[in-house]
Amino acid sequence: MARALGPQRRLLAVYTGGTIGMRSEQGVLVPGSGLAAVLRTLPMFHDEEHARACGLPENTLVLPVSPDQRVIYRVLECQPLFDSSDMTITEWVQIAQTIERHYGQYDGFVVIHGTDTMAFAASVLSFVLENLQKPVILTGAQVPIHALWNDGRENLLGALLMAGQYVIPEVCLFFQNQLFRGNRVTKVDSRRFAAFCSPNLPPLAVVGTDVTINQELVRKARGKAPLVVHSCMERDVGLLRLYPGIPAALVRAFLQPPLKGLVMETFGSGNGPTKPDLLRELQAAAERGLIIVNCTHCLQGAVTSDYAAGMAMAGAGIVSGSDMTSEAALAKLSYVLGQPGLSLDCRKELLARDLRGEMTLPAGAKGQPSLSRSTLGRGVAQLLTLSQEADAVRDAVAPSLACAAAHAGNLEVLQALVELGSDLSLENFNGQTPLHAAARGGQAGAVTMLLQRGVDVDSRDEDGLSPLLLAVKGRHRGVIELLRAAGACLSPGELEDVGTELCRLASRADLEGLQSWWQAGADLGRPGYDGRSALLVAEATGNLEVVTFLQSLQGGAGAQASGPEVLPGVY
């Protein structure tokens, strides 16, 4: 819920480029560096006296909100700076990762961005950033901040004030005195200062003489669930606008692999040509597993099933995009297709749900996945229908359900629990987390999903056991690899009696068991209780395969540590 905050909040402004900081070079506008230096010279953006009195570092700016309230902020300038026409999912994911890296140090974030693709950026960020507890506000300008008559100062000031004074835990876009939900906006004017509109949702806040917050529209933060950054967004998605007489052959060409998902802009309330050849192409693509989302090309209103021409679209296996903007639909498609291990049906069900406030569900629609395929799913589906007062019941049973789902590798149920607001790192009655359960069950898909959600890879259960040890015991090599890549390590306690265990495996010629320990980072040269090594035991037993394997490790190719890969970022 939005609320005003006390003094001295800290913000990070991520400057990515756009007209706001552009300069004219040979008669055209190009992205310009040094925005922070410009802001430092403008008293409305920086109180130098206060900064000096507090001994703040050079790179810190002070926004003088009122005589007794200041917002401290830093501007992080990206390299390179972009005209937003050049930005892609890759840069937006990097912005999200930058926010993640600084999430603990700041109370809110402002993303300074070009306006041309800002609606796409805001939509993508809204799906990449899950469980936001802090505001992320995009803004920019139609005219550079250096110009005498410009909108950049007002927009940036508004964005900083909104992020610095209110907790609106969403990805928003601030422009011309209005704060919009980011995934509801579209750019509607290339010249006027009022460049954006939110056709199907009123603004979350309006700034006039007073600031009016539309409290009932602001999304609530989900308990204390940690921020999750979904970096895995599908790039092979597309956007196609139908027009009268569009040839089926053109549609066929567009739908070819590697395309995995399409947002199709249709006429009016979701109607399209009913020509059999066109419908056949759409149907064939849907049968191949390509997901098509139907969005209206009208600025306002939703896709309905009022017309036969609309029903024909639905008949071709096309999912309704309701009142989503095309920008939001494309971002959602990229997010849903990027989630690992989900079935086609589950992806379609997710698309039909309101995940980040991006769509208005038709009255009466629950918008939840049909989980009726398993008993576990039915249990979770019932939980989803419980009223708000039953939160405590949900919180009590969700960890055990999550463990059961993880052990069974049921990603649909895990996803439904996430939608319910469950924290997938919570422990069940014996201290095991869903990651323990997934590792014990050898469920690589569930392990991947949980790791992606940032659960603790080295959590210990009541007996001090880690997910990695459970995977080793089950000889789940794929899971061991995933856990190791995420930085999992066996603890000294878990390795205490490993020598004896290795000798036991060697005596049984259990090559897979030995390989699992090796893969998990154990030193296979450790002696057992009687001082003999696994190699000695294997030689005595006479199993050549095991002997060869253990000998090969003696040449220095022993336990390998495979820590997490750190990708260099542009920002």
Ligand SMILES: NC(=O)C[C@H](N)C(=O)O
């Ligand atoms: N007003 C702007 O920011 C437009 C600019 N071309 C951009 O999107 O970067």
